Amino acid sequence: MKTISIFDRAGAFAENKDTAKDIRVNGILPALNAGEDIVLDFEKVDAATQSFIHALISDVIRKLGSAALDRMSFKSCDPTIKKIIGIVVDYMQEGLGPE
Amino acid sequence: MGLFRTLKIPFDTPFVEHEPAGRFIPITQIRNSDELSSFITDMVPLLHLEPEQARTIGYIVSELARNVIEHAESEHGAFLCAQYYKKSNSIRIGIADTGVGIKATITRSHPARTDLEAIRLALRPGITGTTSREGGTEQNAGAGLFFIKSIASINRDFFVIYSGGALYKLLKKPAGSSPRLHADPFLDRHSREEDLPAWRGTVVGADITLDRTAEFSALLDAIASTYKAAVRERVKARHKRPRFI
Numbered sequence: 001m002k003t004i005s006i007f008d009r010a011g012a013f014a015e016n017k018d019t020a021k022d023i024r025v026n027g028i029l030p031a032l033n034a035g036e037d038i039v040l041d042f043e044k045v046d047a048a049t050q051s052f053i054h055a056l057i058s059d060v061i062r063k064l065g066s067a068a069l070d071r072m073s074f075k076s077c078d079p080t081i082k083k084i085i086g087i088v089v090d091y092m093q094e095g096l097g098p099e
Numbered sequence: 100m101g102l103f104r105t106l107k108i109p110f111d112t113p114f115v116e117h118e119p120a121g122r123f124i125p126i127t128q129i130r131n132s133d134e135l136s137s138f139i140t141d142m143v144p145l146l147h148l149e150p151e152q153a154r155t156i157g158y159i160v161s162e163l164a165r166n167v168i169e170h171a172e173s174e175h176g177a178f179l180c181a182q183y184y185k186k187s188n189s190i191r192i193g194i195a196d197t198g199v200g201i202k203a204t205i206t207r208s209h210p211a212r213t214d215l216e217a218i219r220l221a222l223r224p225g226i227t228g229t230t231s232r233e234g235g236t237e238q239n240a241g242a243g244l245f246f247i248k249s250i251a252s253i254n255r256d257f258f259v260i261y262s263g264g265a266l267y268k269l270l271k272k273p274a275g276s277s278p279r280l281h282a283d284p285f286l287d288r289h290s291r292e293e294d295l296p297a298w299r300g301t302v303v304g305a306d307i308t309l310d311r312t313a314e315f316s317a318l319l320d321a322i323a324s325t326y327k328a329a330v331r332e333r334v335k336a337r338h339k340r341p342r343f344i
Contacts, residue, residue: 013139013154015161017169017238018132024237047154047315049161050242059237080154083319087326091225092234094330 002031003075007044014048020055028060032071043076053081053088061092100180101125120145123182130176135164138179146183146190152309155250156181156190162243163194163303169239170228171198173300189256189308197300201262204228214263215293222248222260222267222284224326225333233334246322247305249280252287253318257306264297280321282329 004027010019031038040056042048060068074085103110105126117123124145129135139161143153160179167177173196181192202217208231211217220226225233227241235241244260251258251269258269270288281287 011136011140013157013161015139015157015165016132016136017165021238046150047157049158050240050246051162051165054235054240054242055238058234058240062234062237080316080319083316083323087319087323088240090323090327091240091330094233094327094334 001037001039002027003039003041004028005041005043006048007042010045010048010052012044012046014042014045014052017051017055020052024056024059028057028072029063032060032064032068037071037073039073039075041075042078042081045081046078048081048084050084050087053084057085058088058092061089066093100182105178120147124180126178126180128176128178129164129168132165132168134176135161135168138164142181146181149309151315152307154315155307156192158315159192159247159250159305159307160194162247163192166243167194167196167198167301170204171196171200171300173198187308188310189306191304191306193302193304195300195302200299201260201301213293214265215267215291218260218262218265218267219284223282224329233330242326245282245326247303248284248287249322249325250318251305251307252280253321254308256308257304259304260301261295261298261303262301263299264293264295266292266295280325282325282332 004023006014009023010016028038060072069089077085100123105128124142127138129138139157142160143157146156148156164177164179167173175197177194177196179194181190183190201221202211202214205211205217205220205228207228209220209226211220222244224245225235225241227235227239229236229239248258248269255272255274257271260267267284268290270290272288
């Protein structure tokens with residue numbers, strides 16, 4: 001199991017989408033593709049924007065389907081971050097379909 | 100605010116420059132992602148915000164400025180300023196760019212005949228100029244402006260967006276009325292105008308009344324249900340219908 005600290009990469013206010021992309025492309029996707037489970041650790045992160053969370057996980061759900069959520073966990077999220085993750089996960093699953 | 104300095108116009112009249120701390124953020128140019136991240140880090144102590152307020156203001160600034168950096172194709176990036184008003188205990192935020200404007204970006208993926216139609220689409224959840232695909236691209240969801248309008252709407256605050264020759268203004272909701280979110284901005288209490296003098300680019304303004312700032316968490320519940328309903332409606336609209344003969 002691989003754990004990625006969001007605070008270490010994005011700071012207390014996680015809003016930089018370039019950082020989110022870097023975590024996704026170089027951390028989350030390679031680990032999941034290699035069969036490893038992922039823990040995204042939000043310890044010490046006070047807030048995150050919807051854009052950051054979208055850039056972090058939407059493409060993972062699109063590429064691997066909702067099954068990716070069985071292998072990806074979100075640790076130590078405060079209630080607002082939990083809700084933002086919930087919104088992104090919901091609309092990605094609702095909207096998975098043809099272009 | 101540093102208007103003349105920003106515009107590089109000589110200004111010889113003597114004046115007293117106020118200390119920004121606790122009062123305002125002078126006009127600041129933001130050209131890239133790293134400049135934005137530094138700006139947000141510096142902004143919170145400058146405006147002496149409480150943590151809950153800082154979260155809301157930081158959120159708005161980040162989403163608006165990232166829209167400019169990613170979509171506006173503006174040579175000069177974004178120009179942003181904010182001012183604290185003690186009497187109303189509110190912060191007014193303004194952000195402007197001289198990029199291609201909303202119509203040019205949104206019509207890459209969605210049809211819009213006018214600047215106002217483009218603004219209407221841009222304010223809807225899940226509509227982005229980067230793709231017509233539901234859920235957006237890996238980097239864009241088309242949710243940023245909807246979130247900001249929602250924050251203003253729930254807090255009964257003012258929000259305005261001007262691009263090309265069109266303007267949309269979310270009007271303050273009267274106290275006592277129950278604030279409700281709509282996916283279609285034209286269903287909110289608003290005013291709109293077309294055929295205004297053209298602004299090549301986009302301008303957004305928002306007033307956030309600090310002592311009325313709703314718990315961000317409660318706001319997200321309302322956003323979640325409105326967003327989900329809007330996506331469902333769009334997906335349903337694409338469903339094939341049974342052919343009865």
